[in-house]
Amino acid sequence: MFEEYDVIVVGAGHAGCEAAAAAAKMGSKTLLCTMNMQTIAQMSCNPAMGGVAKGQIVREIDALGGMSGIISDKSMIQFRMLNLSKGPAMWSPRTQNDRMLFAEEWRYALEKTPNLDFWQEMVSELLVKDGRVIGVKTSLGIEIKSKSVVLTNGTFLNGVIHIGEKKFGGGRTGEKAATGITEQLVTLGFEAGRMKTGTPPRVDGRSLNYEAMEEQKGDEKPSKFSYSDETKPLEKQRSCYITYTNKDVHQTLETGFDRSPMFNGRIQGLGPRYCPSIEDKINRFSERDRHQIFVEPEGWNTVEIYVNGFSTSLPEDVQIKALRQIPGFEKAKMFRPGYAIEYDFFPPTQLKATLETHLIENLFFAGQINGTTGYEEAACQGLMAGINAHNKAHEKEEFTLRRSDAYIGVLIDDLINKGTQEPYRMFTSRAEFRILLRQDNADLRLTELGHKIGLASDERLDKVLDKKNESKQLFEALKKEKLTPEEANRTLNEISTAGIREKISLFNLLKRPELGVPELRQIDGKVDEFFSSYSEAAIEQAEIEIKYESYIDKERKLVEKIDSYENYRIPESLDYQAIPALSAEAKEKLKKHKPQTIGQASRISGVNPADISIVMVYLGK
Structure with missing residues (x-):
């Protein structure tokens, strides 16, 4: 067959x-x-892709030639870049889908x-x-x-x-x-x-009072996940909403704790620490009077709403009673209750x-x-x-x-x-090299690798090489393009940053934390004209590289140092029991995990630096 x-x-x-x-x-x-x-x-759960660190992963999948970024773009109803108030290593794209x-x-x-x-x-x-x-x-x-x-x-x-x-x-x-x-x-x-x-309950959006909630719109200038030209940013978006639980909601939920499978021992499996159920939040954070609830539409043409932040496995009668005590949910109709799955x-x-x-x-x-x-x-x-x-x-x-x-x-x-x-x-926080692993440069990091293995297309590679070359050209051109005090000081004073006493390059001005490309373009007509000949992607890349140059260089040097361990291969047939100086715990852990490199071995819990040195000596490294 x-x-x-x-x-x-x-x-x-x-x-x-x-x-x-x-x-x-x-x-x-x-x-x-x-x-x-x-x-x-x-x-199966929330109708969204990306978020903190997760958005970086979607960009990486896309850069390698995977499909999640493109699919997310084609089905998104809202786009937001999270953490823009922080450094670019923390910027994280997210779509509501x-x-x-x-x-x-x-x-x-x-x-x-x-x-x-x-x-x-x-x-x-x-x-x-x-x-x-x-x-x-x-x-x-x-x-x-x-x-x-x-x-x-x-x-x-x-x-x-x-x-x-x-x-x-x-x-x-x-x-x-x-x-x-x-x-x-x-x-x-x-x-x-x-x-x-x-997962939380799903409710009928027609039964909610959005006037009692805080509206959460998408970005004014929405972007997208995929680096390809196959998708376009949204022209219209749907809003999400924010509301909060309160003491009454918590008291109602507590009435069902004796029937909760999480508290009475019927569930043996461990749940996610960073996405706990609402009953777990109330139990663990009893000092808090309220918890945030995100009201997320399930699509363009449906009234179904995902109640993000209200994951629960409590009895359905407790769920609906508690839901109706949340502002805006007073007349909520439930499509189906939340549940836990083992x-x-x-x-x-x-x-x-x-x-x-x-x-x-x-x-x-x-x-x-x-x-x-x-x-x-x-x-x-x-x-x-x-x-x-x-x-x-x-x-x-x-x-x-x-x-x-x-x-x-x-x-x-x-x-x-x-x-x-x-x-x-x-x-x-899990990534020690997160300044290098930003969402904006995933294509520069990975598309050549994806193309080499036959996954990313020729068009993808050409686009990445163009971006890389343009960013380098801009990086060098910014060092040569200079402003005089007469050209710059009036605008610099207006935006509350120190004036200059001699000619200075745009490169050095961009190093100032309070100055970005939008501010520089206000200074003089020739500056705006200078930037207008470059793409937004190249400008963003060059600005980040300039502002964080010292941090990026420091991480790259650290990577070079650590890579020496990653290049030391461990034979799969190595008998750890035959290395007499190794601790008993190291022998047990190394035999179980079968690390392929010294770098991997060094990150196994219970294997200490002395054990690594012993293995390296044994291997003649």
Whole structure:
């Protein structure tokens, strides 16, 4: 019935879609297996992409040639650049999206992708021979052969949904759980665990009083995620709204705590620390009188509203009573209650940097199966797993990113070396080189790499090289373009910055924290004319490089120093037990994690600098 595939991807969420698209675009004959073709790329939780650190990840996916940025742009209803009051390392793009349009655009993009087939059915078993995966078996008993397999099962592996005292199997509301795979992987020697996540109730927007809330509009000049010309910024946007809980809301919620699955022990899995349920917030932050609620529309042509900040698994009668005590929600009608979901995951320390498993060759894991939370975290793992599954199937070199290359590199390095005891979410604070890993330069960092492996197009590469060359030209031209005190001082005094006593370059003026390109363009007509010959992208790039020059140079030097450790390879066959001076804990951890480089080994919890020195001496480094 089926010929042999190069890559089979199991699951069609954010990770699965990126994995299947990448493998197929790179030339692999690919099969995407999903239990329901109607829920491909479903936004199971909030209808938004990006945000702090997550926006950087979407830009990186796009720069490499992935699809999440383009799909987000095509389905966005609002765009905001977060953290503009802070430095550019913290600027983070975020889109509010049309949930149905997002899924529709993803399916349309996948169906247009050559080499990609679909199969709607549950995969219940992996076909494994001599320590290598050779395909999958479906619930109907159909065996489909493949050179590599990517598992992106999300919250579906033995998923259990909790609402108050009620619980039932499911991977998402209205959809059944996936069974069989966890049990098989455990028998093959994999370690498994349980995690939980939750979602808030959805309400009827027609029943809300927006006059009682604070309107949150999109950016006046909206941008977009993708660096390609395939998408355009929005011309019109939908507003979100902000309101707050209060003491009455908290007291009502507390009446249901005795029936809460989170508090009475029915939920065993650990939930996300940085996206807690409303009952968890009240319990952990009892000193706070209120918590922020974001009222987010689910699309252009629907009245459905996502109540961001009100994730809960309390009984539905408590949920609606508490909701109606929130300003603007007095007459709220609920479409469906919030719920918690418990699911299986596999500690990611069982993976290589390529996301291939240590135990079974050619088997890759991506997304929430690795203990992460968030669409963006899942999508970037899917992209990397899809690339490497293709490379493995065609006996090509593995593709990995370092911590100094991308947030994607930070995420994967954290997962495989440190593991996670709770759903892992990306933050800018996790990246030690975040001044280098900005959202504005993801294309300069990664598109050449994406083009080299056959994912980013020639047009993408040409555009990036043009931007790089133009930015360099502007950087040097700013050093030569100078202003006299007569030309500059009047405007400088008007904007409350010190005047100049001699000729000064625009380069040196831009180093002043209070001066940006918009202010410089006010100084003199010739300055405005000078900048008008350059693109906005080149101007932004040059300004950031100038203002943060010393910090950027410092980080680059640190990267060079640390890279020496990343280049020291550790043989996969190294027997740590044979190194007598190593501590017992280091032997245990290094044997378990199987680091590929000295750099990775140095980041494993329980392995200290002395242990690293001993390993390096043993290897003759």
